[in-house]
Amino acid sequence: MRQFKGVLIGVLGSILLPLICFSQENIKIEREVGIKERQVPGAAVDWLYDAFEKVKKPNWFQEFYQDGFSYEAKFKMGGNYYSVEFDSLGIIEDVEVELELEELDRMVQDKLKSYFSENYQVYKINKIQIQYTGKKGDLEDFFDENEKEGITVRYEIEYRGKESNKVDEIWEGTFTADGVLLTRRKIDIRITDNLIF
């Protein structure tokens, strides 16, 4: 009888439940797929190699959204991780470079530190990316010749922060070139049930 109970629970729990629970939840079309360089619009590939002459074997991705797609090149150069975004036609949108806090201007470091310490009981910076946006030619001149005209600089910072009387969360904040917060959004950590339970 006991064995029968065990078998019954096992069968009900393990076979029938997934069939019931596999709900018709809509899958959001928002995904990143690795692609070959030959699948990327020529304009994007040409821009990348013109702006970063020393780049070797970038990894290319196509990112799909609800209303379209874009391309992204990721690579490491000079000890830093780069992420270069292009629109669906291969036109440059922005360039992000990962940096350490200590690599930023002293004034920006101080401004950021005071923002975090004033707004969070506990914080920890996970990742800082400096983001360069501008017209195609201006961005190329910036990376090629360090010409700063027409370039907008922002910082994208992923950090862990606990506001008073609230739970600890992971945030992504966008800051101006001077270190002033523009926007922030909460980052949802993908479900961890298979890692925890």
Add this chain to the structure above:
Amino acid sequence: MRRLLILGLFFMRVFCGYGQDRQTFFTGFFPEVSLTKKLENSNKLNFKVENQHVIYDNRIGDKPQFDHYRTDVMGFYDWKLTASTSAAIGLFHRFQDGADGNRIIQQYAFLNRLRDFRIGHRIRTDQTFTRGQKVEWRLRYRVASEFPLNGATLDPGESYFMISNEPIFSLKGGGFNLENRLILTLGKLYAKSQKLEYSIDYRTDGFFNNRFRTRLWPKISYYYNF
């Protein structure tokens, strides 16, 4: 997929060798279901059912079987400590012919989010109470790495590969035992809240008391979050 097949064949070869030495080996079918409810205070409730059926046991002979081995039901309350760490307590009941048991579980888990993959660490202690037997005390540490198979992040509709290993140290009536669980998984994130995993779960124990035993479980796991 081809790599998984090769690994599967490798494991089978290892087990055939053990079988010839008359060390215990059995294999079977292992489905599991995990349901997780996220509470308003960011803590979680988890309910899990695991079921093991033996289809081959070298102590019985070459005849294939379909015998119920055990069914485990468990529930956890998980407290969010920080964005990437949590602590949980759990209650567990085992249905096993002649060896029904209860267990209390304590665990601490943390997550490392790296550039292209993530690593989950889980440290558990548990105490198992089985009628007519001494209490079994265990300490276990599982490390699991999850790699997306498309792109640098895992998005809904995409597959992933996971490898985990968990040594389990146990004390029961003065006797010490060590068990190891190595699991290779191919999974798919169907939506933000649902996953289906196919795994090969390779368990070894009895290292020190000349009762070496291996168990190989092809496993299918379903995870649902709501």
